Amino acid sequence: MKLNDLQTFLTQAQAIDSIAADFGQYGPQPDLFYKISALILGNDFKTSIRNGSKRAWIRRNNDQSFESVNDEALGFYLIHVLETFQRDAAGMAQICSLVFETPARPGELEGESGVWIENQMNGFVCKRCANCCRRLENACTREDWQLWESLGRKDILSWVKKEQLNNGKVRYRAWIDPQTGRSAESCPFLGQKPGTGMFYCTNHAVKPMVCREYPYTKKHARNTGCKG
Numbered sequence: 133m134k135l136n137d138l139q140t141f142l143t144q145a146q147a148i149d150s151i152a153a154d155f156g157q158y159g160p161q162p163d164l165f166y167k168i169s170a171l172i173l174g175n176d177f178k179t180s181i182r183n184g185s186k187r188a189w190i191r192r193n194n195d196q197s198f199e200s201v202n203d204e205a206l207g208f209y210l211i212h213v214l215e216t217f218q219r220d221a222a223g224m225a226q227i228c229s230l231v232f233e234t235p236a237r238p239g240e241l242e243g244e245s246g247v248w249i250e251n252q253m254n255g256f257v258c259k260r261c262a263n264c265c266r267r268l269e270n271a272c273t274r275e276d277w278q279l280w281e282s283l284g285r286k287d288i289l290s291w292v293k294k295e296q297l298n299n300g301k302v303r304y305r306a307w308i309d310p311q312t313g314r315s316a317e318s319c320p321f322l323g324q325k326p327g328t329g330m331f332y333c334t335n336h337a338v339k340p341m342v343c344r345e346y347p348y349t350k351k352h353a354r355n356t357g358c359k360g
């Protein structure tokens with residue numbers, strides 16, 4: 133839940149999902165992975181230098197020996213451990229702060245414990261380059277879908293694919309061309325001011341949450357080509 137422009141609250145489960153999304157979106161981040169491995173795995177993690185490069189080692193159980201893992205496998209393992217072993221909100225805040233490169237603190241909202249993330253985006257100015265509107269790996273949320281349904285916006289809904297996943301969850305994918313069934317190269321609701329390189333959203337009032345909140349952090353902006 134976003135309280136204002138500066139702070140976002142994540143429950144423990146949402147924090148883990150967001151960390152997994154960060155790993156998935158940006159791929160292996162060795163320096164970060166090694167730092168948070170020390171927090172998440174403690175003595176069950178170590179590194180060594182071989183042929184001039186750093187290598188990670190993990191021990192899955194006390195009675196097992198250390199095994200070498202590549203950075204991608206280490207990322208998956210860290211998410212697995214976070215999902216399997218509950219940790220306190222202070223520990224999760226420390227991990228979030230390193231992953232999202234922004235201050236985070238433990239707290240609660242409506243009785244649920246979690247982490248407050250300071251987005252530090254108060255000075256952000258959008259340059260209207262529309263890069264974000266062309267990077268369409270974004271998913272919409274059930275809330276977006278429900279809003280468009282309540283407004284009778286079949287024009288928007290026709291560009292969203294609702295998929296039932298094996299784990300019972302539903303995924304909403306935007307923007308999928310209703311003619312071809314493929315991801316659109318550019319958002320169908322993107323407009324351009326004639327004679328300028330400036331773009332605007334023709335759906336501004338009801339654009340998906342992911343568009344309203346983009347970019348979440350400076351790291352997110354830097355890694356996704358935002359010019360703001």
Ligand code: SF4
Pocket residue numbers: 264265266319320321322323332333334335336339340343
């Ligand atoms: S809905 Fe608007 S902000 Fe979102 S991708 Fe499309 S044009 Fe961009």
Ligand code: SF4
Pocket residue numbers: 257258259260261262263264265346347357358359360
């Ligand atoms: S990529 Fe950044 S600067 Fe460009 S339109 Fe999106 S938010 Fe604005």
